[in-house]
């Protein structure tokens with residue numbers, strides 16, 4: 001192994017959210033979803049987008065058909081079709097999987113090949129010589145058809161540690177047949193960084209600089225990002241992974257961490273540097289499309305990634321953010337957040353007010369601190385409910401929401417003879433001078449109230465269609481205070497780029513729900529550019 005490896009100046013980013021990422025439990029993408037995710041990835045500036053496996057999945061074949069027909073326009077990224085080598089004993093020219101890959105009409109194809117002895121003899125049940133020929137034939141055929149070919153060497157790390165000779169033969173055969181990148185895959189995801197260092201270093205030394213190396217890590221040992229970073233340090237110039245770390249089991253290498261680690265810490269060029277601040281909004285937008293609530297603790301892009309909860313240290317953090325943050329949050333499109341709780345002193349509230357652009361005088365500041373203490377005593381919890389906290393602070397500064405005024409709401413839940421439950425909500429509101437009454441059904445009280453409120457005010461605020469509730473949590477709080485059971489409702493919402501949480505607390509679950517819901521809608525309207533302006537002028 002070379003003594004002191006120097007990472008490459010530039011690494012190409014290959015996203016496989018649409019194929020490998022969509023293997024995640026609970027993640028199911030329509031063709032329209034796939035097109036929207038691809039547009040976001042292109043916007044972010046990744047080099048390659050793996051669209052799917054056209055031979056294995058009719059939905060993927062349709063995606064490539066519609067993309068080729070002009071439904072997907074990529075400004076930066078190159079679309080890639082995925083598939084496997086020809087069958088053992090068959091011919092590349094007549095192999096149906098290879099034909100499907102060509103049919104996808106992408107400039108680049110990614111060919112997966114078994115590169116571990118055990119998998120050849122036990123799952124493929126063929127000889128090592130034939131396995132190498134399958135790679136050479138398939139790559140040669142696709143290159144002859146005018147395709148750029150990347151080779152995904154499946155189970156490479158495990159295979160190499162077991163029989164390095166065979167695993168290396170597979171790489172050499174692919175390179176000689178014209179493959180442009182040899183991607184070393186940790187398919188079972190169990191590798192550790194020091195093994196990656198050793199294996200990539202020794203492959204690099206054996207192959208020289210004649211062919212580019214890539215890497216593809218799964219996160220089963222919790223090291224997918226670390227392994228990707230290590231592989232680049234050892235000379236890999238092509239990194240595969242998924243946005244938000246989506247994927248089967250424990251997921252793939254999370255590109256939303258790999259990209260900033262390489263770009264900000266190792267000074268390796270990945271996506272165009274001016275696009276790095278798109279990382280957080282794109283990660284959240286894709287989470288919205290795939291309908292999985294974003295993880296607040298996700299490095300770099302999570303809502304808590306730069307959140308500080310430190311009564312004593314808060315003013316120090318405000319003075320010297322760099323001392324408490326590993327990178328500048330703005331560099332990845334995220335932001336510093338000061339977490340407010342009953343433990344917070346006035347300095348935290350003052351910072352929060354400053355962040356929101358509110359001017360609170362001493363009396364208003366003292367009133368907010370008192371109000372927070374009182375509400376937290378009653379079961380409110382503002383550490384997570386940033387949306388409700390902002391509304392409360394704006395109200396303390398004299399602001400009053402004028403989007404709508406509630407007259408009354410009513411929820412009816414009915415058990416029908418056939419055993420089905422139907423929930424119906426009626427909302428009466430004033431919107432400007434108009435009194436509006438709307439009724440809607442839903443699969444539960446929150447859903448029905450949400451539908452009724454949208455029906456009532458939606459015509460005046462069409463931009464509300466961008467706001468969705470993404471999560472809803474109900475918790476019954478400790479009743480030791482002797483006040484009877486109190487219910488706390490938390491609602492997470494998004495407008496596609498911004499996410500916020502609102503809270504409601506009451507002895508009545510419907511009242512708690514309404515309070516969290518109405519805060520969510522008010523917050524959404526407040527932040528949507530120009531919401532309801534015409535109406536209120």
Ligand SMILES: [Zn+2]
Pocket residue numbers: 020187216218
């Ligand atoms: Zn994979």
